[in-house]
Amino acid sequence: MTAAVPRFVAIAAIAAWLSSDAFAVERVSPESTTPWQVDSTPLKAKRANEAFSGFACATSGICVLAVDEGRQGAFIRIKGERLVYVGEPFTYEGVNKELDAEAAAVDGAYFYVSGSHAAKRKTCCDNPDSRRVYRLTVDETGYLQSSAYSERLWDAMRSLPELAPFVFPGGCRCEVAQGRNGVDIEGMAAANGRLFFALRAPNVEGNAYIVGVEAKALFEGGDLRPSLAKIRLGANRGFRDLATVGGEALALVGPSDGGSAGEYSIVELRGLTKGASVQAEELAILNLHGAPVGEKGEPIKPEAITVLDTSPERYRLLVLSDGGENGAPLVFDIPRKP
Numbered sequence: 330m331t332a333a334v335p336r337f338v339a340i341a342a343i344a345a346w347l348s349s350d351a352f353a354v355e356r357v358s359p360e361s362t363t364p365w366q367v368d369s370t371p372l373k374a375k376r377a378n379e380a381f382s383g384f385a386c387a388t389s390g391i392c393v394l395a396v397d398e399g400r401q402g403a404f405i406r407i408k409g410e411r412l413v414y415v416g417e418p419f420t421y422e423g424v425n426k427e428l429d430a431e432a433a434a435v436d437g438a439y440f441y442v443s444g445s446h447a448a449k450r451k452t453c454c455d456n457p458d459s460r461r462v463y464r465l466t467v468d469e470t471g472y473l474q475s476s477a478y479s480e481r482l483w484d485a486m487r488s489l490p491e492l493a494p495f496v497f498p499g500g501c502r503c504e505v506a507q508g509r510n511g512v513d514i515e516g517m518a519a520a521n522g523r524l525f526f527a528l529r530a531p532n533v534e535g536n537a538y539i540v541g542v543e544a545k546a547l548f549e550g551g552d553l554r555p556s557l558a559k560i561r562l563g564a565n566r567g568f569r570d571l572a573t574v575g576g577e578a579l580a581l582v583g584p585s586d587g588g589s590a591g592e593y594s595i596v597e598l599r600g601l602t603k604g605a606s607v608q609a610e611e612l613a614i615l616n617l618h619g620a621p622v623g624e625k626g627e628p629i630k631p632e633a634i635t636v637l638d639t640s641p642e643r644y645r646l647l648v649l650s651d652g653g654e655n656g657a658p659l660v661f662d663i664p665r666k667p
Contacts, residue, residue, distance in 0.1 A: 354594070357613040359659040362620050365647075367412045367655035374399025379623065381649045381656030383433030383442065383517070383570070384633040391415065391467055392635070393440040395430035397651070402430060402442055404471040407637075407647075412658060415471025421463060422476055429459040432526065432570070433633070436519035436544065440465040443526060446483060447513035455498050462524070464548050479547045482526065485555040486512060486540055492557055495531040510585075515632070516571035518578055519544060520602035525578070527568035532585040537562045539571070539601065558607050560598070565591065574636045578602055579644065581634045582611075593617070593631045595646065595663050613663045615648065620659060623652035632656075641665065 370378040376398045383395030384405075392405045401418045421428050421442075432443040444459035460483045466474040487496045495511050516527035524547065526540045541556040562568075567585030571578060578598040584591035593615045599608040615631060622628055629650035637660065638645040644663040649656035 354611050355613050355664055356616040357661050357663060358616040358618070359620065359648075359661055361660070364621055364653065364655070365410045365412060365658035365660075367658065368414045370655065371414055371418050372396060372399065372401050372403060373418070374401065377401070378655050379652055382431045382515075382632045382651060384635050384647075384649050384656075385433040385435040385440065385517075385572075386635050387435045387440070389469065391469075391471055393433050393435065393442060393465065393467075395433040395442045395633075397429050397431055397445070398427065400424045400426070400428060402465075404467055404473075406471070410660075412655075416467070417472060419465075419473040419476070421461070421478070423461070423478060424458050426458055428461065429456065431513075431515050431632075432517035434517040434519040434524065434571075438466055439519075439544075440467065441517060441519060441524060441544075443482075443514050443517050445514050446486070447530075448511055453511075457498075462547060464544075477548055481547055481553060482540070482542065485542055485553045489540070489555055489557045491559065492531075492538060492540070513567075516568050516580065518571040518573045518602075520573045520576070520578070523602075525571060525601065527571040527580060529567035529569060529583075530585050532562070532565060532567055535561055535563050535566075537567050537582075537585065539568065539598075539607075541604075556604065558598075558601060560607055560609050562596075562609075569593065569631060570633050572634050572636055573602060574639055574644065576602060579634065579636070579646075581631055581648070583631060595634070595644070595661075597666065610666055612644075612666060613661070615661060621653050621657045624654075627652055629653040629657050 380398040382397040386392035394403045403418045429445040431445040434441045442463045461478045463478045510531040513530040514526045515529040518525045524544045528538045539558040542553040569583045570581040578601040580596045583593040595612045597610045629652045632651045633649040
């Protein structure tokens with residue numbers, strides 16, 4: 330008789346993927362193609378105002394902004410249809426060049442920001458600066474109170490047999506066939522004392538991954554109880570962000586290859602935060618026709634979502650994008666399924 334596997338350590342069952350072709354998922358346009366106003370960025374990095382990559386808001390109304398350029402982050406408040414910086418930008422402790430911050434989450438008094446844990450995109454060279462997760466606290470005026478970071482997530486991912494082949498440090502690995510399919514964290518959410526890290530890559534035979542660990546243990550020591558949810562999204566599809574609402578998870582899904590064009594959609598992931606088998610259901614495709622474009626005329630790439638409001642029929646989401654000035658904040662009303 331085999332021993333029982335701890336609830337969170339077991340690999341979650343592959344979720345059935347309901348494709349938009351088969352079920353005619355609704356294409357949802359933004360409430361307005363005019364982005365919300367954003368204060369001029371106080372961040373120092375050259376392209377910081379075009380590199381918003383993570384956004385998470387506490388019940389206090391303060392939100393943390395992750396930017397994938399430079400070594401700084403910032404806190405923001407939503408005021409009407411406007412994003413306003415509060416406090417002063419802060420610098421991530423211990424980062425030499427660039428954190429490559431890609432994900433943000435909040436749970437009670439703690440804000441979390443994660444580096445991508447990915448190799449350099451153009452060269453596939455190792456990037457130790459990106460292999461950190463930060464836990465932050467902030468005062469009511471938006472000034473950073475405390476900051477701690479952990480580098481334990483890297484080893485936790487290497488401990489998961491199915492993911493381990495894609496967690497490869499050292500040197501420049503573009504000559505390896507799977508080199509450009511290595512781990513790449515793009516989204517994060519917090520629930521039930523755990524942190525969930527949604528990966529844009531790898532995509533393995535149409536499957537994408539979400540890693541879960543114990544939040545307190547990540548920073549204070551102890552058993553991380555790592556888990557791996559494998560979710561069928563289809564070829565060249567990966568997670569771009571993750572959020573929680575009403576005890577369940579919502580994901581922003583897009584191309585798993587950073588250089589590829591493709592559609593972005595909102596997917597509900599029932600069961601993820603409860604350690605159960607994940608049931609994935611695509612709710613809507615984001616219609617970006619007429620949306621702002623970047624300086625070179627390239628389409629924006631949605632990178633972060635936060636829930637503004639909910640009703641039994643809809644989720645009202647704020648979507649921030651890479652490539653658009655100041656994240657090009659747009660609001661989408663996403664239909665809910667029974």
